[in-house]
Amino acid sequence: MKQKTRKIIIFISFLLFPITMNFLSPYVSIDGAMNGIISGSLILFAFMFIFGIFFGRAWCAWVCPMAALSEYSVGINNKKVNVKLLKIIRYSIFILWAGFIIAMFVFAGGVKGVNPLHLTDNFISVDSPVKYIIYYFVLLLFAVLTWSIGKRGACHAVCWMAPFLTGGYHLGRILKIPQLRIKTDNEKCANCKTCDKICQMSINVSQGVKDGYINTSDCILCGQCIEACGKGALSYGIKSIKNIELNKKTLDI
Ligand code: SF4
Ligand code: SF4
Ligand code: SF4
Incomplete structure (x- = not known):
């Protein structure tokens, strides 16, 4: 029963991805930083860090739009993955990305404002033809990586959000929460x-x-x-x- 409920939730989350994509976007965070703006995606990543303190990686199984895509892909490639190796790749990408965001804020002269709807004026992320191209590119990237690497391959290899959750999880452990x-x-x-x-x-x-x-x-x-x-x-x-x-x-x- 719990699994059925969970699968319905992540399927709905997947269907809502055209609306929510910008709030999970690594690019929107960078664009915001270049203008000294804390964007909606950065705010959500900070929330994920806090979520991780109490609920670890539960976001990945119960909320994330990519969860459904990853889980249905298990039917295509059910191989166990080399978690340690993929983690090195993931954290390398994360450090580069996070370092770039910090550098952009510095070049922009610091934080000048907060705009949860930065680059998402209509509240819907996919609202123009070019956004459709980005949307399908993200889906294809996650699908191809998972189909070729194995179980949750893209999650292990490239996800820029997972480090926020694991960071929160580790902080919760350190604080014995x-x-x-x-x-x-x-x-x-x-x-x-x-x-x-x-x-x-x-x-x-x-x-x-x-x-x-x-x-x-x-x-x-x-x-x-x-x-x-x-x-x-x-x-x-x-x-x-x-x-x-x-x-x-x-x-x-
Ligand atoms: S090996 Fe796993 S599935 Fe089997 S009895 Fe132990 S905990 Fe349960
Ligand atoms: S690892 Fe990233 S993409 Fe995968 S389910 Fe978690 S947050 Fe979503
Ligand atoms: S990720 Fe693996 S160990 Fe954790 S709850 Fe799911 S099946 Fe169990």
Whole structure:
């Protein structure tokens, strides 16, 4: 039931992408910075950082317009991906992009104003032929990368938004704030590894069960592993890091 609801939500989000595209756009942030304007997309990215403190990467499974495209692509390429390698690419792109935005603000003489509707005067992002070209280019980019790399390939490789969510997630951990998590119960686990196969983020979920919890910012809290586990070894829960007893020290990647 939860998965059906989630899939309906992300499908609606995908349909709304022609309206919301500019609020997620890396270019609109740059254009705003060149004019000393904090644009709607920068405001949303700041919100995503705060969201990540409490809900980690849940945005990626429950809100993002690209979630539906990524998930339906699993039917085309279901391969596990090299998360560590793709993460290096993603963070390299992010550092260049974020550095460019900061430089543009400096060249513009600092922040001169805030305009949530910067480059989105009609509130609808795709409102001219050239915007249609950008819209289809973004969809094609995400689709082709995901189809060629594997599960959520574009999310792992190029997403400029994920670092805001993971940044918030890590800050929440450092501050020991209660966060939404996937709770595990090793006693109930039959080690069937169904959860490993179903995880769209290529996480070794069964190892996480052994370790005490899913200890990675890659978990988007989709809940597919919970639904797939016939033993009830996985569930949603809200916990801070100090209340989690690790059976084994693991590295959060
Ligand atoms: S990684 Fe980026 S594109 Fe993928 S679902 Fe998350 S926010 Fe959306
Ligand atoms: S699906 Fe459930 S029982 Fe099977 S390995 Fe995963 S947590 Fe354990
Ligand atoms: S570990 Fe479970 S909740 Fe997290 S991304 Fe994988 S399937 Fe989704």
